Amino acid sequence: MRNSIFAAIKFCSVLAVSSVGATSVLPVQEANAACSGVHRTVTLNTAGGKRYGKSHGGAQDFLKHKEVVLTFDDGPVPNITPKVLHELDKHCAKATFFMVATMAKNNPSLARKVANKGHTVGIHSYSHKNLGQVSGAKAISDVNRSITAIEKAVGRDVAPFFRFPYLSENRSVNQHLKGLGYGVFAIDVDSLDYKFSNPTSMVNRVMSELNRKGKGIILMHDIQKVTANGLGQLLTRLNKEGYKIVHIRGRGGKDPSAPVLVSSASETKKTPKPIVVASLETKQKPETTWTLRKSVDVPAKKTKKTKKRSVKKALTNRKSPIRAKVKKRIIVASAKPAKRVKKQKVAKLTAQDVFKRNKAKALKQFAKNKQAFRAAIKKRIIN
Ligand SMILES: [Zn+2]
Incomplete structure (x- = not known):
């Protein structure tokens, strides 16, 4: 049995694109061209407080028609994240994990495993507080703590990617992230995985949203069993229906010590x-x-x-x-x-x-x- 269902795009390898709009897109070498569930890897220059994902007005549209970015929020957790990693491996796919610092602190080896497998790690707050409902100072402190904790758990710098819990933004944090060179991520396609118990229903939901929008950043959660159970099915459907996976990497100034x-x-x-x-x-x-x-x-x-x-x-x-x-x-x-x-x-x-x-x-x-x-x-x- 072939190790990838992505036979059709097996040799797509990495496309080099000089720039798309205001976003710098640089080619990155894929480690294993034979295992190419990833259609292309895009390095996003997040400097200047760029925003991604249409749901909250993100203008940095680096995706072409039928291209998708897989993102998983809220983990890592021991009973689900490993299964998600396994499914991604099986399909040679790469994703972005927006981690919650308390989760990464509790499961450092798992957090490290995510990064070591070549997935991108972003920040999703310290303890999943609604940062839109706390003061700017508190929210900024939460963000700083979360970056430090997640980098410590992962054992390396993370990508300058931030996603607000509940997508609930805080203007002071947005300014702060801009100063740090972080990009703010929203979503294009919400899997609503937490609402489903049946994996096929969840996959159907994602595919119908994707077919409506044509491309996008997909939000899933690696704390939801249904996601782990349905991911293989989703990756198969994506391939069958001609969607291509884009892996995102970060690039941009990050100096947390800067005032x-x-x-x-x-x-x-x-x-x-x-x-x-x-x-x-x-x-x-x-x-x-x-x-x-x-x-x-x-x-x-x-x-x-x-x-x-x-x-x-x-x-x-x-x-x-x-x-x-x-x-x-x-x-x-x-x-x-x-x-x-x-x-x-x-x-x-x-x-x-x-x-x-x-x-x-x-x-x-x-x-x-x-x-x-x-x-x-x-x-x-x-x-
Ligand atoms: Zn979340």
Whole structure:
């Protein structure tokens, strides 16, 4: 028995395409051309906060007619992911696994196995929280933790691909991911596998959606038994009906230690113009995480003396949120004390630049310690 049902596309190998729209597509060598369930491999340049999948307005359409990308969310889990891997192997297919960090942490050898088999690993949050329903700061912290945990479990850098749980987006996270060079993935075809108990029904659903749309990123879950049981059938149908599997890889700047400026507009709609939200962290052990949460108006009648005193008090009390009153605005920042590390990579903004809203310049002038950041705020307040 042939090891692949994809005989028809056995020798398609990898197509080199220079570019499709704004997305860079680079050729990647397939390790085993004889086992070619994968029609072509596309390396996506995710830099600049690109979005994929039509369901949420993704414009990066790198797929041609009858091309599909297989994606599996929420795993890995011991009783199902191995079966999914087995079916993919059997059909020489490659997929993308958007892992949940807690799952990867609990099953590190399985997470590693997924990556070692040549599948792509992306990020699907730390614990599958609805990030659209938490604050920007919390959501960003969740994303950072999930990247660190999943990379640790997998034992290597993951692809700069992120998919929000429930596809529920958070604007601050989108900005943050953009800074990290991550692409945001939605979907084109929802298998709704969690609704089915019969594998054939699930496969029928996927195929009818695909026939309607002609191509797309397919969402499945490697925590659903029905998915593992129906995957072989699905891969056979895809081949029979002329669909071709595209394997996606990631490329794009990723520097989690880089400070990121995020607009606070999403946090406080009443604020006329964003001041700054700075998520200043190092990848390893941040000395301190600063997050400026929001800006709000304060009564203009408050005296300069009052402002100065309260700011000084707030700045010296690390346990409470720091409130720096500047002219008519307050910046609320929270300082999260963390273990001290020798090498500090804490960014600093000069207040002048912050308040001129010259983000580019502010980024450029990040200095070496938090004192500078404090002093800058303080200075501006006194002025
Ligand atoms: Zn999910």
